[in-house]
Amino acid sequence: MKAAADVSQVAARSPSGQTAAGRLRVRAMTAADLPAVDAIEQDVQPFPWRSGQFAGALDAGYLAWIFTGADPTAPVGYAVLVGVLDEWELLTFAMARSHQGQGLGGEALDILLAHIRGQGGRCLFLEVASANAPALRLYRSRGFRTVGQRRAYYRHADGRTDDAWVIRCDLVPGDSEQDSR
Numbered sequence: 001m002k003a004a005a006d007v008s009q010v011a012a013r014s015p016s017g018q019t020a021a022g023r024l025r026v027r028a029m030t031a032a033d034l035p036a037v038d039a040i041e042q043d044v045q046p047f048p049w050r051s052g053q054f055a056g057a058l059d060a061g062y063l064a065w066i067f068t069g070a071d072p073t074a075p076v077g078y079a080v081l082v083g084v085l086d087e088w089e090l091l092t093f094a095m096a097r098s099h100q101g102q103g104l105g106g107e108a109l110d111i112l113l114a115h116i117r118g119q120g121g122r123c124l125f126l127e128v129a130s131a132n133a134p135a136l137r138l139y140r141s142r143g144f145r146t147v148g149q150r151r152a153y154y155r156h157a158d159g160r161t162d163d164a165w166v167i168r169c170d171l172v173p174g175d176s177e178q179d180s181r
């Protein structure tokens, strides 16, 4: 995923609530969350955002959410999105390593998709490294399909590169069929 361009985004209400499954709570990210968010990002992301990019996202008014368990002060995951008209982009999304592989990433993504639908959004797209199997498996399970490829988009410290796939989830029935005509 990449840092967002400076675009005027759709205003989005801040959430405050708990998922139907009752395991995740969701709320708006604040400046107080930034150290914890940055620590998770540096730990789990193959190509992490730099410190400061989250603060920039808050300043820009992007939709930035924190997922927690019972303790609302302890982030276990987060997402930053931007919406332009009815198209949304997921700029960064992660679950803490200690909370991965338990279905929570799926719950969090379902919350995001439901919110976007509620805002009248037609699609959510994102870039993901082609080697990021867990993320791809999650996104595919929610109906994302590949719509583009950016060769050698991600560069590892040792010089190796990964392609980025641009993947998209259409939220309005019929949209993906129209694309493939």
Ligand SMILES: CC(C)(COP(=O)(O)OP(=O)(O)OC[C@H]1O[C@@H](n2cnc3c(N)ncnc32)[C@H](O)[C@@H]1OP(=O)(O)O)[C@@H](O)C(=O)NCCC(=O)NCCS
Pocket (backbone or CB within 6 Å): 001, 044, 045, 046, 093, 094, 095, 096, 099, 100, 101, 102, 103, 104, 105, 106, 107, 126, 127, 128, 129, 132, 133, 134, 135, 137, 138, 141
């Ligand atoms: C991607 C991520 C958010 C998924 O969160 P999660 O809580 O582990 O996801 P879930 O437990 O809901 O699992 C979702 C799917 O991924 C699969 N999965 C989880 N960990 C996996 C692993 N290490 N290898 C392969 N598949 C894995 C699960 O089996 C599940 O698929 P299934 O429902 O078919 O069984 C999390 O792995 C993460 O934060 N990764 C690092 C950051 C990242 O890559 N973010 C996305 C960038 S685009």
